[in-house]
Amino acid sequence: MTFCIAPPSSCSASALCGRDYEQRSFRSQKFWQEYQAAVLRQGIPKAKVEWYGRWARRFARSVPDVPLRARSAAHVRAFLTDLGQQAQVQAWQADQAQEALRVLYQECIPRPWARPWPFSAQAVNSGRGLAHGKSFRDEVSSSEVDTRHQAVLSRLRTEIRARHYSLRTEQAYEHWIRRFVTFHSLKSPQELGPEAVKEYLEFLAEERQIAASTQNQALNALVFLYEQVLGEPLGTIGDFTRAKRPRRLPVVLTREEVKRLLDELSGTSRLMAGLLYGSGMRLMECVRLRVKDVDFAQNQIMVRDGKGQKDRVTILPQTFQGPLREHLTRVKEQHVTDLTEGFGRVYLWPALKRKYPNAGREWTWQYVFPSSRLSIDPRQRKVRRHHLHENALQKAVKQAAFKAGLTKPVSCHVLRHSFATHLLEAGYDIRTVQELLGHADVATTIIYTHVLNRPGLAVKSPVDA
Numbered sequence: 001m002t003f004c005i006a007p008p009s010s011c012s013a014s015a016l017c018g019r020d021y022e023q024r025s026f027r028s029q030k031f032w033q034e035y036q037a038a039v040l041r042q043g044i045p046k047a048k049v050e051w052y053g054r055w056a057r058r059f060a061r062s063v064p065d066v067p068l069r070a071r072s073a074a075h076v077r078a079f080l081t082d083l084g085q086q087a088q089v090q091a092w093q094a095d096q097a098q099e100a101l102r103v104l105y106q107e108c109i110p111r112p113w114a115r116p117w118p119f120s121a122q123a124v125n126s127g128r129g130l131a132h133g134k135s136f137r138d139e140v141s142s143s144e145v146d147t148r149h150q151a152v153l154s155r156l157r158t159e160i161r162a163r164h165y166s167l168r169t170e171q172a173y174e175h176w177i178r179r180f181v182t183f184h185s186l187k188s189p190q191e192l193g194p195e196a197v198k199e200y201l202e203f204l205a206e207e208r209q210i211a212a213s214t215q216n217q218a219l220n221a222l223v224f225l226y227e228q229v230l231g232e233p234l235g236t237i238g239d240f241t242r243a244k245r246p247r248r249l250p251v252v253l254t255r256e257e258v259k260r261l262l263d264e265l266s267g268t269s270r271l272m273a274g275l276l277y278g279s280g281m282r283l284m285e286c287v288r289l290r291v292k293d294v295d296f297a298q299n300q301i302m303v304r305d306g307k308g309q310k311d312r313v314t315i316l317p318q319t320f321q322g323p324l325r326e327h328l329t330r331v332k333e334q335h336v337t338d339l340t341e342g343f344g345r346v347y348l349w350p351a352l353k354r355k356y357p358n359a360g361r362e363w364t365w366q367y368v369f370p371s372s373r374l375s376i377d378p379r380q381r382k383v384r385r386h387h388l389h390e391n392a393l394q395k396a397v398k399q400a401a402f403k404a405g406l407t408k409p410v411s412c413h414v415l416r417h418s419f420a421t422h423l424l425e426a427g428y429d430i431r432t433v434q435e436l437l438g439h440a441d442v443a444t445t446i447i448y449t450h451v452l453n454r455p456g457l458a459v460k461s462p463v464d465a
Helices: 019-023 029-041 046-062 073-084 091-108 144-148 150-162 167-183 194-208 212-229 255-263 267-279 283-287 318-340 350-355 390-403 412-425 430-437 442-453
Strands: 300-303 312-315
Touching: 029 046, 029 091, 046 073, 046 091, 073 091, 144 150, 144 167, 150 167, 150 212, 167 194, 167 212, 194 212, 255 267, 255 390, 255 412, 267 283, 267 312, 267 318, 267 390, 267 412, 283 390, 312 430, 390 412, 412 430, 412 442, 430 442
Parallel strands: none
Antiparallel strands: 300 312
């Protein structure tokens, strides 16, 4: 199916209320041209506009006797729920479909119920677990949680953003609150208390058999809900079944294995992986790195807002300074092009944006590793060039490890483990390594000393005697 892309223009309701739209809304070529223009204004690449149009047309055909203008949130919910239950529809496709309908009812046919948009990726995929044979009591089965508890979820987002928590934390906390409420038959959190929280945490450990870190995340979300949002601290929950936390040593590559891995990478992926190993940064710290935080003169990188919202200084490896300079030259050319096309702004913290209104357009605030395309800020709905998605590097490292013939389970974080271990092997002080890694407690860093002690490995096997 080929669409004719119309030039961007206003997609107001008045433009869509003509005789043609009133009688044959989803058959009007003019209407779909207006829709395509609205999709383009959201920063969606032209190559994907066709697919957004297909989802919107599919929704239009789902209830042919009800005009698009007359449909309600219930029609959208039914359509998205049906998609979520279809095994052949992947999660990213269902998410794309709900975004296509958001554009339809926020930009082209503005409806009161569509602001704020009452659906999300979780709602789209609500029936997916049940359709695949799962029967867990906390499986979110519909967007009814959002409808019944919209006020609580809205206050939750407000409190999280007031504390400058990341979007990932917001999504994770919202996810656990939805599952907690669903587990207790959609009851309001105000009606529930410490016993209800204890019961859910035990369910996660016993029936879900989740990892200890996952259970702790759920607990943190519920504690935040009751203390910061509802103003009703949980107090003492009491003893409950905790998921077992296994003691595992970190996976570490040898220097020769690191070299083989990097040799299988190229371009931006090789540069990023080299910085992870050469500086000990975490994956997201590297992805979110900004131009101003790279200091070539001092051979250092300033890691801003790292884990625990802490800043630290780490090494800028000299081996990758040349490739990094060349990379930044290309990124700056892209930034200049974005500015000439009316874009070029990058995400800034709200308080910083108010203090320096034009900082978002400045070169020094741009991401070192920007995305290849423009995207929409999920909070502010602004079109920006965000940083590169971390999945791109994760997949590249996995493929490189396979090509290099490495049998160890290699990930981006393994490069950080290797950085710490190799520094200790070279004789550097453990406190220095602790500072470079950003560990709050030296006990966390001590785990890397396992390669130095090698207990039992110095003993000669009897078979070799």
